[in-house]
Amino acid sequence: MWKDEILEEIYRIREEHAKAFNYDLQTICDDLRQKQAVSNRQIISQPLKQPSPRHSKSLHPTS
Numbered sequence: 001m002w003k004d005e006i007l008e009e010i011y012r013i014r015e016e017h018a019k020a021f022n023y024d025l026q027t028i029c030d031d032l033r034q035k036q037a038v039s040n041r042q043i044i045s046q047p048l049k050q051p052s053p054r055h056s057k058s059l060h061p062t063s
Contacts, residue, residue, distance in 0.1 A: 021027040036043065 017031075018028055021031060
């Protein structure tokens with residue numbers, strides 16, 4: 001089976017980070033937000049796009 005070395009490294013780093021905070025999602029997010037705040041990088045965020053009504057219908061008709 002083929003493995004992507006870059007993804008494997010990302011998964012390992014993510015696991016180590018989560019383990020360092022006892023897998024507490026709130027604490028993990030707080031840490032990431034703190035790192036983001038001191039990174040001096042420009043943060044760009046966009047509002048989520050709402051799905052259009054035509055996308056809410058099933059792609060496969062049931063009849």
